Amino acid sequence: xxxxxxxxxxxxxxxxxxxxxxxxxxxxxxxxxxxxxxxxxxxxxxxxxxxxxxxxxxxxxxxxxxxxxxxxxxxxxxxxxxxxxxxxxxxxxxxxxxxxxxxxxxxxxxxxxxxxxxxxxxxxxxxxxxxxxxxxxxxxxxxxxxxxxxxxxxxxxxxxxxxxxxxxxxxxxxxxxxxxxxxxxxxxxxxxxxxxxxxxxxxxxxxxxxxxxxxxxxxxxxxxxxxxxxxxxxxxxxxxxxxxxxxxxxxxxxxxxxxxxxxxxxxxxxxxxxxxxxxxxxxxxxxxxxxxxxxxxxxxxxxxxxxxxxxxxxxxxxxxxxxxxxxxxxxxxxxxxxxxxxxxxxxxxxxxxxxxxxxxxxxxxxxxxxxxxxxxxxxxxxxxxxxxxxxxxxxxxxxxxxxxxxxxxxxxxxxxxxxxxxxxxxxxxxxxxxxxxxxxxxxxxxxxxxxxxxxxxxxxxxxxxxxxxxxxxxxxxxxxxxxxxxxxxxxxxxxxxxxxxxxxxxxxxxxxxxxxxxxxxxxxxxxxxxxxxxxxxxxxxxxxxxxxxxxxxxxxxxxxxxxxxxxxxxxxxxxxxxxxxxxxxxxxxxxxxxxxxxxxxxxxxxx
DNA sequence: TTAGGGTTAG
Numbered sequence: 331x332x333x334x335x336x337x338x339x340x341x342x343x344x345x346x347x348x349x350x351x352x353x354x355x356x357x358x359x360x361x362x363x364x365x366x367x368x369x370x371x372x373x374x375x376x377x378x379x380x381x382x383x384x385x386x387x388x389x390x391x392x393x394x395x396x397x398x399x400x401x402x403x404x405x406x407x408x409x410x411x412x413x414x415x416x417x418x419x420x421x422x423x424x425x426x427x428x429x430x431x432x433x434x435x436x437x438x439x440x441x442x443x444x445x446x447x448x449x450x451x452x453x454x455x456x457x458x459x460x461x462x463x464x465x466x467x468x469x470x471x472x473x474x475x476x477x478x479x480x481x482x483x484x485x486x487x488x489x490x491x492x493x494x495x496x497x498x499x500x501x502x503x504x505x506x507x508x509x510x511x512x513x514x515x516x517x518x519x520x521x522x523x524x525x526x527x528x529x530x531x532x533x534x535x536x537x538x539x540x541x542x543x544x545x546x547x548x549x550x551x552x553x554x555x556x557x558x559x560x561x562x563x564x565x566x567x568x569x570x571x572x573x574x575x576x577x578x579x580x581x582x583x584x585x586x587x588x589x590x591x592x593x594x595x596x597x598x599x600x601x602x603x604x605x606x607x608x609x610x611x612x613x614x615x616x617x618x619x620x621x622x623x624x625x626x627x628x629x630x631x632x633x634x635x636x637x638x639x640x641x642x643x644x645x646x647x648x649x650x651x652x653x654x655x656x657x658x659x660x661x662x663x664x665x666x667x668x669x670x671x672x673x674x675x676x677x678x679x680x681x682x683x684x685x686x687x688x689x690x691x692x693x694x695x696x697x698x699x700x701x702x703x704x705x706x707x708x709x710x711x712x713x714x715x716x717x718x719x720x721x722x723x724x725x726x727x728x729x730x731x732x733x734x735x736x737x738x739x740x741x742x743x744x745x746x747x748x749x750x751x752x753x754x755x756x757x758x759x760x761x762x763x764x765x766x767x768x769x770x771x772x773x774x775x776x777x778x779x780x781x782x783x784x785x786x787x788x789x790x791x792x793x794x795x796x797x798x799x800x801x802x803x804x805x806x807x808x809x810x811x812x813x814x815x816x817x818x819x820x821x822x823x824x825x826x827x828x829x830x831x832x833x834x835x836x837x838x839x840x841x842x843x844x845x846x847x848x849x850x851x852x853x854x855x856x857x858x859x860x861x862x863x864x865x866x867x868x869x870x871x872x873x874x875x876x877x878x879x880x881x882x883x884x885x886x887x888x889x890x891x892x893x894x895x896x897x898x899x900x901x902x903x904x905x906x907x908x909x910x911x912x913x914x915x916x917x918x919x920x921x922x923x924x925x926x927x928x929x930x931x932x933x934x935x936x937x
Numbered sequence: 938t939t940a941g942g943g944t945t946a947g
Contacts, residue, residue: 504938505938508938508939512938512939538938538939539939540938540939541938541939542939543938543939543940544938544939545939546939547939547940550940573939573940574940575939575940576939576940577940578939578940578941579939579940579941580940581940581941582940582941608940608941609941610940610941611940611941612941613940613941613942614940614941617941617942643941643942644942645941645942646941646942647942648942648943649941649942649943650942651942651943652942652943655943678942678943679943680942680943681942681943682943683942683943683944684942684943685943686943686944687943687944688943690944714944715943715944716943716944717944718944718945719943719944720944721944721945722944722945725945748944748945749945750944750945751944751945752945753945753946754944754945754946755945756945756946757945757946760946783945784946785945785946786945786946787946788945788946788947789945789946789947790946791946792946792947795947818946819947820946820947821946821947822947823947824946824947825947826947827947853947855947856947859947
């Protein structure tokens with residue numbers, strides 16, 4: 331190597347930060363990032379000061395600064411040379427001046443996710459080269475930081491930014507706050523959400539119906555309707571009026587809760603406020619009627635809606651198709667499916683899903699497959715729900731192998747298998763008396779990190795019950811509660827049925843009382859199980875007491891209730907009463923099966 | 938900018 335060259339190398343190694351920075355900037359301007367990547371010399375001389383110098387070089391366009399910055403962030407071999415906080419802030423203030431707010435936000439999200447960089451806003455402001463008194467800049471900085479923290483789920487830090495903003499008497503937009511409220515809602519942090527909207531009001535953020543509805547809807551979805559109502563009243567005092575969407579949130583909650591008085595109260599409020607129903611309101615009201623068996627009323631509402639000139643949409647049609655499927659009126663469901671296309675509405679995957687489920691439940695798997703094909707030819711692909719629906723259809727027919735075939739396809743397609751998938755297969759196996767396999771699927775589900783829900787627990791509890799292992803069933807029931815998963819009527823009924831069949835009536839009644847104490851009403855299943863238990867063990871009068879109580883509580887008896895009661899009376903030789911119930915059963919529209927006749931014949935002998 | 942529709946257990 332010549333002396334000249336040696337000298338050059340030497341000079342280069344002792345280059346000052348300024349020289350290196352200038353060189354980098356020059357390279358970036360002249361030949362872009364690519365050239366820099368192939369300059370190990372420049373990169374090896376990179377340090378935090380050089381980075382800052384480059385980022386603040388006025389010859390370098392802000393866009394190039396961003397490219398350089400991202401290159402440092404993303405290049406794995408440069409992990410030790412990541413930009414420090416000051417570098418971030420240098421770039422942020424440059425981007426502010428260039429009005430590049432999207433980029434500004436991207437840079438700030440690096441700060442938000444990095445624990446080493448995260449710090450109070452006041453500290454960040456100190457690092458900027460803008461005049462710290464530049465209120466507009468600090469305001470924008472706070473706005474973006476608040477959004478970034480909200481997006482990253484760092485709600486505490488976001489709140490600190492909000493407080494800083496308030497303390498410095500800076501302006502904060504409702505839109506910004508809504509980003510935060512929405513993130514809280516998505517993360518089910520309604521407690522924080524409620525406190526925050528109250529702070530918004532207190533600190534003079536112009537709260538509108540949008541923010542209010544977001545919080546109200548979140549509360550309603552968690553079943554905390556009373557708190558939502560309270561909030562609405564509170565905000566009414568601030569001059570914020572609910573609109574049709576706010577009311578729909580409430581109506582939805584009351585409908586789900588089967589609280590018709592609640593629904594009526596909201597409709598009254600709407601009338602007082604002169605808020606007109608829209609298609610969503612009708613969808614909810616119609617669903618409410620249909621699910622309580624008042625199909626005629628639901629249809630009347632549909633007429634009324636059209637008379638008022640409100641157009642049905644795909645949501646409403648899907649909902650209607652779904653309720654006609656539940657009523658096993660497939661003819662009507664298909665008629666609606668045709669009708670929606672005639673009206674120029676495009677069916678989507680949920681519409682097909684409703685119809686496919688209907689035909690699956692009717693046992694028409696070929697028709698279901700045809701619908702899937704039709705859907706695909708119209709450019710809609712199968713999703714998780716469609717797969718689950720089809721698997722359930724096959725399982726109900728005892729065609730477990732077909733269901734498992736779909737499971738394999740589902741996995742191959744990269745679709746996530748969920749609690750529905752596993753439960754469907756497990757209960758299918760359970761029905762086919764493959765209990766060990768059924769349990770194995772549920773255990774596998776948990777091993778794969780899916781959190782079991784109340785349905786999964788209930789299925790497993792039912793399997794143990796049917797195996798006669800009440801100890802394990804009860805243990806699971808307790809484990810479920812410990813895990814914070816609330817049992818529902820089905821869970822209780824499964825256990826009540828198991829204890830009743832074993833003649834452990836004391837335990838069975840205790841469970842019934844616990845259930846009612848939790849605010850869960852007894853159902854036909856509850857009564858029928860208890861009644862059946864009493865009958866098996868000869869306590870026919872106790873059974874009759876339950877049978878009559880059902881009527882008093884407005885619960886309609888089903889075929890199984892009658893069958894159990896008739897068989898109980900027959901065994902006890904109370905033939906007349908048994909035959910009287912038989913007539914009543916026919917009158918109620920049930921078709922007695924062999925068991926009923928065998929019992930009745932026996933009753934004559936027993937008498 | 939805020940609301941509504943399809944899938945699992947007795």
